[in-house]
Amino acid sequence: xxxxxxxxxxxxxxxxxxxxxxxxxxxxxxxxxxxxxxxxxxxxxxxxxxxxxxxxxxxxxxxxxxxxxxxxxxxxxxxxxxxxxxxxxxxxxxxxxxxxxxxxxxxxxxxxxxxxxxxxxxxxxxxxxxxxxxxxxxxxxxxxxxxxxxxxxxxxxxxxxxxxxxxxxxxxxxxxxxxxxxxxxxxxxxxxxxxxxxxxxxxxxxxxxxxxxxxxxxxxxxxxxxxxxxxxxxxxxxxxxxxxxxxxxxxxxxxxxxxxxxxxxxxxxxxxxxxxxxxxxxxxxxxxxxxxxxxxxxxxxxxxxxxxxxxxxxxxxxxxxxxxxxxxxxxxxxxxxxxxxxxxxxxxxxxxxxxxxxxxxxxxxxxxxxxxxxxxxxxxxxxxxxxxxxxxxxxxxxxxxxxxxxxxxxxxxxxxxxxxxxxxxxxxxxxxxxxxxxxxxxxxxxxxxxxxxxxxxxxxxxxxxxxxxxxxxxxxxxxxxxxxxxxxxxxxxxxxxxxxxxxxxxxxxxxxxxxxxxxxxxxxxxxxxxxxxxxxxxxxxxxxxxxxxxxxx
Amino acid sequence: xxxxxxxxxxxxxxxxxxxxxxxxxxxxxxxxxxxxxxxxxxxxxxxxxxxxxxxxxxxxxxxxxxxxxxxxxxxxxxxxxxxxxxxxxxxxxxxxxxxxxxxxxxxxxxxxxxxxxxxxxxxxxxxxxxxxxxxxxxxxxxxxxxxxxxxxxxxxxxxxxxxxxxxxxxxxxxxxxxxxxxxxxxxxxxxxxxxxxxxxxxxxxxxxxxxxxxxxxxxxxxxxxxxxxxxxxxxxxxxxxxxxxxxxxxxxxxxxxxxxxxxxxxxxxxxxxxxxxxxxxxxxxxxxxxxxxxxxxxxxxxxxxxxxxxxxxxxxxxxxxxxxxxxxxxxxxxxxxxxxxxxxxxxxxxxxxxxxxxxxxxxxxxxxxxxxxxxxxxxxxxxxxxxxxxxxxxxxxxx
Numbered sequence: 001x002x003x004x005x006x007x008x009x010x011x012x013x014x015x016x017x018x019x020x021x022x023x024x025x026x027x028x029x030x031x032x033x034x035x036x037x038x039x040x041x042x043x044x045x046x047x048x049x050x051x052x053x054x055x056x057x058x059x060x061x062x063x064x065x066x067x068x069x070x071x072x073x074x075x076x077x078x079x080x081x082x083x084x085x086x087x088x089x090x091x092x093x094x095x096x097x098x099x100x101x102x103x104x105x106x107x108x109x110x111x112x113x114x115x116x117x118x119x120x121x122x123x124x125x126x127x128x129x130x131x132x133x134x135x136x137x138x139x140x141x142x143x144x145x146x147x148x149x150x151x152x153x154x155x156x157x158x159x160x161x162x163x164x165x166x167x168x169x170x171x172x173x174x175x176x177x178x179x180x181x182x183x184x185x186x187x188x189x190x191x192x193x194x195x196x197x198x199x200x201x202x203x204x205x206x207x208x209x210x211x212x213x214x215x216x217x218x219x220x221x222x223x224x225x226x227x228x229x230x231x232x233x234x235x236x237x238x239x240x241x242x243x244x245x246x247x248x249x250x251x252x253x254x255x256x257x258x259x260x261x262x263x264x265x266x267x268x269x270x271x272x273x274x275x276x277x278x279x280x281x282x283x284x285x286x287x288x289x290x291x292x293x294x295x296x297x298x299x300x301x302x303x304x305x306x307x308x309x310x311x312x313x314x315x316x317x318x319x320x321x322x323x324x325x326x327x328x329x330x331x332x333x334x335x336x337x338x339x340x341x342x343x344x345x346x347x348x349x350x351x352x353x354x355x356x357x358x359x360x361x362x363x364x365x366x367x368x369x370x371x372x373x374x375x376x377x378x379x380x381x382x383x384x385x386x387x388x389x390x391x392x393x394x395x396x397x398x399x400x401x402x403x404x405x406x407x408x409x410x411x412x413x414x415x416x417x418x419x420x421x422x423x424x425x426x427x428x429x430x431x432x433x434x435x436x437x438x439x440x441x442x443x444x445x446x447x448x449x450x451x452x453x454x455x456x457x458x459x460x461x462x463x464x465x466x467x468x469x470x471x472x473x474x475x476x477x478x479x480x481x482x483x484x485x486x487x488x489x490x491x492x493x494x495x496x497x498x499x500x501x502x503x504x505x506x507x508x509x510x511x512x513x514x515x516x517x518x519x520x521x522x523x524x525x526x527x528x529x530x531x532x533x534x535x536x537x538x539x540x541x542x543x544x545x546x547x548x549x550x551x552x553x
Numbered sequence: 554x555x556x557x558x559x560x561x562x563x564x565x566x567x568x569x570x571x572x573x574x575x576x577x578x579x580x581x582x583x584x585x586x587x588x589x590x591x592x593x594x595x596x597x598x599x600x601x602x603x604x605x606x607x608x609x610x611x612x613x614x615x616x617x618x619x620x621x622x623x624x625x626x627x628x629x630x631x632x633x634x635x636x637x638x639x640x641x642x643x644x645x646x647x648x649x650x651x652x653x654x655x656x657x658x659x660x661x662x663x664x665x666x667x668x669x670x671x672x673x674x675x676x677x678x679x680x681x682x683x684x685x686x687x688x689x690x691x692x693x694x695x696x697x698x699x700x701x702x703x704x705x706x707x708x709x710x711x712x713x714x715x716x717x718x719x720x721x722x723x724x725x726x727x728x729x730x731x732x733x734x735x736x737x738x739x740x741x742x743x744x745x746x747x748x749x750x751x752x753x754x755x756x757x758x759x760x761x762x763x764x765x766x767x768x769x770x771x772x773x774x775x776x777x778x779x780x781x782x783x784x785x786x787x788x789x790x791x792x793x794x795x796x797x798x799x800x801x802x803x804x805x806x807x808x809x810x811x812x813x814x815x816x817x818x819x820x821x822x823x824x825x826x827x828x829x830x831x832x833x834x835x836x837x838x839x840x841x842x843x844x845x846x847x848x849x850x851x852x853x854x855x856x857x858x859x860x861x862x863x864x865x866x867x868x869x870x871x872x873x874x875x876x877x878x879x880x881x882x883x884x885x886x887x888x889x890x891x892x893x894x895x896x897x898x899x900x901x902x903x904x905x906x907x908x909x910x911x912x913x914x915x916x917x918x919x920x921x922x923x924x925x926x927x928x929x930x931x932x933x934x935x936x937x938x939x940x941x942x943x944x945x946x947x948x949x950x951x952x
Contacts, residue, residue, distance in 0.1 A: 087590035328845055349845055357847045370838040374860035384846060434842070 010180055010213050011037040011060055016073035018055055018064065018237075029055050030237045032073065037181070040211040044228030044245070046218060046260070048453040049424065051234040053217045057183045060215055061098050062090055078180065095122040099174035103186040105166040109158040116154030119173045128177050141172040144209070145202040163316075164195030168202050175206060182207070184216045188223060192315040192480050193524040200226055200526075201537060219453050221260060222526035225249055226533040233257050245530050259455065261528070266458050266487045268465055270507060274305040279342040281306050281442050281474045282327060282360075287336035289326050296322050297333070297498045304442065307468060309475040311489035311506075313482065313521065319498040320478045324444045327476070328360060340442070358388045361435035365447035367427035371419040377404075377430055378415040384437040403433045407463060425456035432463065442474045449484055461488050482525045486510065494518050563604065571600035609635075629916040645673035667942065674938030681932055685738040693729060696736035697894035700727040706917045707924070713917055722921060724904060730921070733896035734928060740891055741898050742932065744812060745878040751816035752877070753870060756823025761854045761862075763824070764831025775828070778821045786818050787883060794889040804892035811890060815880055819873055826869050830862045864943065871940030875933045882929055901925035 013035040019026040030052045037043050037060075045053045058064060062075060062082030075082040077098065080089065094100075102108040110118060120134035129137065135154070142150035145168045158166060167187055174182050184203065188196040204227060207214050216227045224231055224245075231248045233240040233256070241254050252258050274280075280303035289297040297319050304310045312320045325331040327338055329349030338345045340359055346352050364370035371380055381400045385391050391399055401411035407429040419427055428448060435443050445464065449457035465488060467473060479485060485492060485506070492509040494502045494517065502515040514522065526532060575596040578588035613635055617628045649672035652664030664672070684691060694700075705722040706714040707730070715722060721731040763771040781789075797810035834840065835858070843857050882899030884890030891897040905922035912919035 086584075086586075330841065330845070349847075352847075354847050357845060360845075362842065362845065364838040364842070366838065370842060372837075372839045372857055372861065374863075387846060387848070438846070 007038045007040060009036055010039045010041075010078055011035070012074075012076040013056075013060065014074045014076075016056070016059060016075065017071045018052070018059055019069055019071045020055075021067040021069075026069070026071070028071075028237060029068065030059070033234070033237075033239045035060070035232065037213050037215065039180070040213055041230070042207060042214045042216055042228045044216045044218065044224035044231040045234060046221060046224050046231060047234035047240075048219060048455060050236065052237045053219075053234055054185055056234070057185055057215050057217045058100075060181070060183060061094060061100060063094070092126075095179075096126040096128065096177045097179050098181045098183070099177070099179040100183045101167075101170050101174050101185065101187050103189055105170040105187075106158065106163060108170065109166065111158050114155055114157055115161070115169050115173075119154060119169070119176055122173070123176050126177055134176065138172060138176065141175055141206075142169070144206055145169075145172055146198070147172075162195070164191055164198055167191065167199050171199070171203055171206065175210065175212075178210055178212075180213060182212055182214045184214060184218075186218050189218065189220070193482070193526075194315055194520060196223070196526070197524050197533070197536070200533060203227065204533065220526070221454075222528050222532075225528055225530050226526060233260070249528055249530065266461060268488060271308060271490050273505065274308065278305055280304055280339075281341060282476070283339040283342075284323065284327065285337050285339065287323070287326050287333045287338070289322060289331055289333040289336075291322075291331075295334070295498065297326065299336075300495075300498070300500050301336075302493050302500065302503055304474050304476055306441070306474055307472045308490040309468065309477050309488055310491045310493060311477040311479060311485040312493045312495060313479060313485055314495035314501075315480060315521075317497075318495045320480075320495055321446060322498070323495070324362070324446055324476065324478060327444065328362060354388065358438045359441050360444070361438050361440040361442070362444045362446065363428075363431045363435050363448050366451060367424060367431050368419070370431050371427060371434075373419050376416050376418060377422075380419075380430060381433050381437050384434060388438050399437075403437055406436060406467065407433045423456075424452055425459060428452065428456075428460055429463065432460075432467070436467065436471075440473070442476070444476045444478070446478045447480070448477075450479065450481060457484070458487075464488065482522060494521065567600045567604050568597060570604075571596040574600055623914070624916055626913050626916050626919075630912075633916075641673055642669065645669050645676055648672050648676040670938040671942035674935040674942070677931055677935035678939065681738050681742055681935075684735050685742050688735050688739040692732035692735040694732040696728070696733050696896040698728065698732070700729065703727040704921075706915075707920050708917060715917075721924060724901070724921070728896075730901075730924065733901060734898070734924060736896040737898045737901060737925065737928065740895050741878065741881060741885075741929075744808065744891065745874060745881055748812045748816045748881070749819070749870060749874045749877045751812065752819040752873065753823050753866070755816060756820030756825075757827045757866065758854065759820075760824040760827030761831045761858055762850070763828045764835050765850060765853055765858070771828075774824065778824050781818065781821045782825075787880065790814055790818055790880065790884060791887065791889065794884065798889065804895075807889075807892055808895075811881070811884065815877055815884075819877055819880075823866075823869065823873065827862065827866065830865050831858055834858050834861050868940045868944045871936045871943070875936050878932065879929070898925045898929050902929075 013033065015032045015034060016030055017028065017032055018030040020029045021027075033052075033056060035043070035056070045057060047053050055064070055068065059070060059075060060077075062077070062085055064070060070083055073083070077093065080093070082090070082093075085093075109115070116135055116138050119138040120129075120131055123129040123134040123137070124131050138154055139150050142153055147153050147165055147168055153161060153165070153169070161169065171187070187203065188199050191199060200223065203214075206212075214227075216224060218224050228245050230242060230244045232242040233248075233254070235256055240256050241248075241252070243253075248257070249261075252261055282304040284300060284302050287297055287300045288295055300319070300323055302310065302312075312323060314320050322331065326333050329345070329347060329352055332347035337347070340356065345356055349357065378397075378400055381403055382396055385396050385399045385403075389399070400415070404411040404414060409426060409429060414422075414426075419430065422430065431448075448464075449460050452460065461484065464475065468475065475488075477484070477489060489506050491505050492503065493500055494509070494515065496517050501517050502509070509518065510522070512519075523536060571593065575588060575591055575593070578591075579585075582588055612628065612631055615628045616625065617632060618624055646669060649664055649667060649669065652667070652672070653661055655661075656664075667675075700719070700723055702716055702719070702723055703725055705716040705719050707720070707722040708715040709717045709720040711717070719729050719731065721729075721734065723729055724733070759774055763774045793814045794807075794811060797814065798807055801807040801810060840853065840857055843853055848857075881890050882897070882902070885897045885899030886903040888903075890899060893900065902922050902925045905925070908918050908921045909923075910919075
């Protein structure tokens, strides 16, 4: 990372103001932000959701979403005024000199066309290359991005390649016209830590190789620390501060930035281990479960004791969520059994008694789909209260209010709202309240914080920890984020390909020696050190990241 | 010069006008984005619509009667259509204005965001509903009363073959057409409404049940529906009606059979839709949460799934209502639907259909069947306006 500020300015945004239309009025989204990007420089944009990062990133292309307008300020890209540019001028720029990489490659690729066809579209349309040249160049780019089988992968359809590979194919596509500027809009947020590294390394490598300037939008500070030369922090449409990566990490000036940096420091005190003869609340014994004829869990066993949190970690497809489905009874296992307080639970949830169902509750990853959008908060929380406890009328209302108090939302404001009127973190709290309403002993938390910003996620973790202390709950905490594990778990179960690879108390798990897979997971978690990725790559060898190293285990 | 050459010349003229118009627009506004970024196709569209409007005004101003005193049918009908359009637009506008200032704050808010088309649709549906419910009070005569004068023309002017006692004229056996149109609203619309409701209760609940239960129940129901849908619906309805007519001892029983037959045939479409919508909702986590809570089927379907399926189902209800309504009119037109002496628009069109042949000589005579047909068309259009609006609103909510 050399000093790029001495180089000519590529993109200049002056006092940019952006408004969005809602309820027939224009409400400001960005209130006068300045942004300067030099040639070959990578700028990190960070902030919580709703801070206007994506809107600002799109505005750098002279583009706004429907119902959004640029109401003031100027955007100059290499001498071209993007605010007043004609549609024809912008067509010449976009895709050719400015490219965009979206958060979800799976949703951004057209599933009906092969990767290489979509890759070649822009160069051919812009006349920078013939179809054959574009294809050849695409294969070369795939090779540079270290995609497996670069000669063939382009001729597959999007659903035939994995998420991380698709994301890299999208980076290749953005590179197809060798643009001067690429906007990366949270390109790794939806990926596992192990895949994330590959994509990060690929992006960093190719951006440096072609001397491309980039705006890297993310809410993950550790990621931005690896990628950016400079970092700009946004809060609700205002710039909080901007400086180069190292000084930003070492001495942030503003309180808000400090609070962002401090999030990862939340940690619960270690609890004494459970008594040797204690009956676990939930005991999973020798579970082998299958979807159809294919086994996805192989002989999985673990115990969860009263008042303790067991974190189940592993990358996607490792069987974490399937284990949860077995415990809830949604997927009756082929072999093995599940015990609740020493009593064997019927394998199918339909055969369980109301009381057994009550004891095991679940909190979901996507609060959007976990709450019925047509029911008010009062109805959502009130239903289990009425269903299990038989409370009605006044007493039900009081109980719901009490539950809302427990999750730190004032009842009078929230009782009659619909889920769509709440923020992501508030929705997740409602999900917690619904689980609490059943007065369970055991709650499964399925990636409850992975869709949330770090500040909000930390609030949820603190709430869960407090509730555990107050109510003596046991949690099974499914996650792929090891920072979360570090802050909340008492015990850790590492899963891979449907098997338990390693399990034990948390302090032990974070202390070497590890199982190689645990080691891979642990070392893949980005750290707040700008040299972390460089060092890691050096350590693992350039060709030995991600997939490659995972295969060696 | 043939008509085709003229059309070709007109198109070329429009194409040139579009280019010139866009060019002038750019110059005059100093390259405002609206003109600067306008694709040629859009400019052509504007020019085309403009040309169409000019033609409409010109045609409207043509004399409706030739110098010899014979009416020009085309111009007359065009004027009627334009007048109707203007009257409807003004009525819809006034209705929306009324809605914006009268009523609860919720309805006022509803009307504030309502497009004119939707206001028109709501107005027409309201008027039809009032006519249908209060038909005996509003209609000047009974639906089966026969008068001396047959085939009186609409307009109520004796000089043009009308009768002031029958403002919309009488049919071939001397029944007052205004009364029959009003009673027709009661019979046709009322029966269509009941039929559609039945089709939705049947198809909707089975569809949701299939979505929740899956497995053999879903297979059984879906294949049965496939079989029913494979038979052309109108012919199937005719066939079943013929069978039913053998059992019907009284004419009202035939109507009841018809309601059931059409409801069953139409419920197949509703089943398909509600099953598809239900499938998308069933995979949601909140349904899983409800299942794990131990909720029963009834709660799942009516309290968790149904509220989320209202938008597509209501939209389908509007469309289905139109189709049912048209099916009943067709069946009546073919003679197996609503039985005389009950007034029904389909039957009225059939009975008066031969008068359409006089359109070229006497537009008023041709208006006799057009009134009943227009009543059907108006309701269909109105319902579709409202449905479009609701679809738009529900898709807007998702954003």
